[in-house]
Amino acid sequence: MMMNEVEYEKFYDQVGKVNGWNFSNVRVQSEGVKWNFYEEVTKRCTHSDILLDVGTGGGENVLNIASSCLFLVGVDLSHGMIKKAQSNLEESEIQNVRFTHMSSDCLQFPNGFFDVVSCNHAPFVATEIAKVLKNGGIFLTQQVSEADKLNIKEAFGRGQSFGEEDGTLREAYMQELKEAGFSEVKSFEYDAIDYYERQEDILFLLTHAPIIPNFGQEERDSEIVQHFIETNQTAKGIRTNSKRFLIIAKK
Numbered sequence: 712m713m714m715n716e717v718e719y720e721k722f723y724d725q726v727g728k729v730n731g732w733n734f735s736n737v738r739v740q741s742e743g744v745k746w747n748f749y750e751e752v753t754k755r756c757t758h759s760d761i762l763l764d765v766g767t768g769g770g771e772n773v774l775n776i777a778s779s780c781l782f783l784v785g786v787d788l789s790h791g792m793i794k795k796a797q798s799n800l801e802e803s804e805i806q807n808v809r810f811t812h813m814s815s816d817c818l819q820f821p822n823g824f825f826d827v828v829s830c831n832h833a834p835f836v837a838t839e840i841a842k843v844l845k846n847g848g849i850f851l852t853q854q855v856s857e858a859d860k861l862n863i864k865e866a867f868g869r870g871q872s873f874g875e876e877d878g879t880l881r882e883a884y885m886q887e888l889k890e891a892g893f894s895e896v897k898s899f900e901y902d903a904i905d906y907y908e909r910q911e912d913i914l915f916l917l918t919h920a921p922i923i924p925n926f927g928q929e930e931r932d933s934e935i936v937q938h939f940i941e942t943n944q945t946a947k948g949i950r951t952n953s954k955r956f957l958i959i960a961k962k
Contacts, residue, residue: 737915738908741953745901748853751957752829753779755849760826763843765815766833770796770808777805786813818843837884837891841962848962850893854880856900856954860922863951866939870923881956893960900956906948910940913949
């Protein structure tokens with residue numbers, strides 16, 4: 712089950728007003744993570760590049776890498792997220808970043824304007840990415856695999872992409888990028904083990920990420936999450952998984 716555009720905007724408007732996309736206070740240890748997405752982005756940037764970040768959320772990630780590029784633009788479908796990003800930008804006093812409300816379905820920039828485009832855990836349209844990216848430019852996206860947080864979804868009997876074959880989204884995106892004219896399309900993946908230290912860390916995750924639709928609104932949700940925590944409690948913390956895939960495509 713994936714959120715449609717209206718559901719996506721509503722959910723992230725609510726999250727954006729509270730905390731943007733800032734999970735820095737969540738206490739979690741991960742084993743098996745193979746890369747940091749925005750480090751991969753900066754490796755492919757030069758100080759003369761212009762970068763577009765699609766689905767930028769509260770802007771925390773691009774503000775952290777602002778020094779790696781000449782100029783950065785972050786766009787997001789959610790008004791709440793962009794409002795939070797603007798606030799974060801003002802506090803940072805960084806001069807080479809701009810945020811604007813925009814749908815990834817229609818990127819309103821000149822053709823071939825960007826040297827690099829990034830998209831972290833947000834939907835994108837391959838033809839729109841190709842349109843605004845220079846020839847020879849690089850597109851990087853990290854997405855959540857269907858088997859992510861699998862034991863949580865199994866506990867609730869519902870969840871984001873629950874029941875879908877793992878790898879479906881990755882293959883679909885790779886095919887769309889090839890059809891959009893990207894000459895080199897490579898993918899990578901990892902399935903890391905996450906240990907959440909406290910009960911409130913799991914609750915924050917479920918409240919601020921769309922893993923379980925309408926979390927807290929179903930009658931048995933409280934009972935289910937308590938049982939999940941008890942069942943998956945280990946010496947290292949409450950155990951689940953993060954499964955991610957990375958696509959790097961050259962136009």
